[in-house]
Amino acid sequence: MDRDPFIEIDHVTFGYDSQRTILNDVSLVFGRGQVTSVLGNSGCGKTTLLRLIGGVHAPSSGRVVFDGEVINTRDKDQLYRLRRRLGMLFQFGALFTDLTVFDNVAFPLREMTDLPEALIRDIVLMKLDAVGLRGAAPLKISEVSGGMARRIALARAIALDPELIMYDEPFAGLDLISMGVAAKLIRTLTDVTGATTLLISHDVPECMAISDWVVLMAPGGRIVAQGTPKDLMDSTDPEVRQFVRGEPDGPIKFHYPAPPVAEDFGLGGRA
Ligand SMILES: Nc1ncnc2c1ncn2[C@@H]1O[C@H](COP(=O)(O)OP(=O)(O)OP(=O)(O)O)[C@@H](O)[C@H]1O
Numbered sequence: 001m002d003r004d005p006f007i008e009i010d011h012v013t014f015g016y017d018s019q020r021t022i023l024n025d026v027s028l029v030f031g032r033g034q035v036t037s038v039l040g041n042s043g044c045g046k047t048t049l050l051r052l053i054g055g056v057h058a059p060s061s062g063r064v065v066f067d068g069e070v071i072n073t074r075d076k077d078q079l080y081r082l083r084r085r086l087g088m089l090f091q092f093g094a095l096f097t098d099l100t101v102f103d104n105v106a107f108p109l110r111e112m113t114d115l116p117e118a119l120i121r122d123i124v125l126m127k128l129d130a131v132g133l134r135g136a137a138p139l140k141i142s143e144v145s146g147g148m149a150r151r152i153a154l155a156r157a158i159a160l161d162p163e164l165i166m167y168d169e170p171f172a173g174l175d176l177i178s179m180g181v182a183a184k185l186i187r188t189l190t191d192v193t194g195a196t197t198l199l200i201s202h203d204v205p206e207c208m209a210i211s212d213w214v215v216l217m218a219p220g221g222r223i224v225a226q227g228t229p230k231d232l233m234d235s236t237d238p239e240v241r242q243f244v245r246g247e248p249d250g251p252i253k254f255h256y257p258a259p260p261v262a263e264d265f266g267l268g269g270r271a
Contacts, residue, residue, distance in 0.1 A: 001228060003031035003213065005065070006164065006196040007053055012062035012221075014052060022048050023221035025062070030213075035190050035197040037207035039243065040217035040224075046200040049221070050166050053198070054088060055079045067163070084112065087162030087195075089153055089170060095141045101128065101152050102137040108159045127155040130192070131185060147178030151185065158189060164196045165189070171203045179203065183210045204244055208233065216243055 007030040015021040022045045030036045038046050051057050052064050058073040065071070066082050073079065095104050105124045109115060115123070128134045131151040136144060144152065150170065157165060170186065171179045187210040190197045201207050207214060208229040216224040216232065218239075225232060225240045232244050258264065 005029040006032040008065040010063040012059040026221040034212040036213045037199045037211040087157035087165040089157045097141045167199045
């Protein structure tokens with residue numbers, strides 16, 4: 001598959017402290033205008049990867065390249081410029097509960113632009129329409145459901161027409177129908193806006209359904225496999241099969257490494 005790089009992770013190593021490396025020599029490409037999902041068990045470093053792309057942290061070695069520009073976290077002007085091109089939707093994307101749906105979506109436009117209010121109104125209604133919630137504009141956030149809140153956060157994330165949209169667990173806590181709606185919406189918005197979309201999630205079927213490219217990550221940022229959803233679904237590698245099919249037994253262990261049970265419960269000397 002043709003993949004024109006929009007984001008490049010080039011031999012990136014990173015740890016929050018010197019004791020523990022979270023990402024170890026990771027190299028990945030996120031294709032322009034594509035939906036790429038990064039799947040992997042809890043704690044393997046997916047959110048950390050998004051933070052590096054957002055310029056929140058700097059890698060200890062390697063480069064993060066944003067549309068051809070190496071991100072330098074010490075260059076505040078560059079970060080400001082690049083972040084304006086980025087829409088980020090965090091897990092349970094925090095909305096202002098005392099504001100209306102309309103004002104939540106208008107917030108980034110009012111903060112970041114000098115657009116006249118009449119134009120802001122049109123943009124907000126257009127974005128709300130894109131997520132199917134134009135009619136909910138006057139409601140307070142406290143009056144909407146969890147699934148609706150997620151779509152409102154999405155409308156807010158696309159308010160400034162970002163070229164890159166990053167979603168951190170967009171399906172967490174949604175029922176199956178809302179999950180399907182959210183997944184389809186992510187795909188549609190990517191196609192309509194041409195934005196590059198990066199998604200991290202545990203929900204394998206949703207990611208498989210809407211992604212152009214899927215990356216399977218393991219602790220340390222080890223890339224177990226990557227490819228089209230079909231490549232991964234057809235894989236005969238036991239680790240990939242276990243993950244994409246949700247099989248309980250396989251190379252990925254259920255238990256976090258621990259001392260033997262007998263040792264932890266003080267049963268060692270009784271035999
Ligand atoms: N700010 C931080 N300071 C120190 N350690 C952190 C920090 N944020 C995350 N970590 C650690 O880094 C590791 C990777 O975390 P990260 O959130 O990137 O994983 P993840 O794959 O996104 O997990 P999940 O799917 O559970 O969200 C974890 O062991 C976590 O405890």
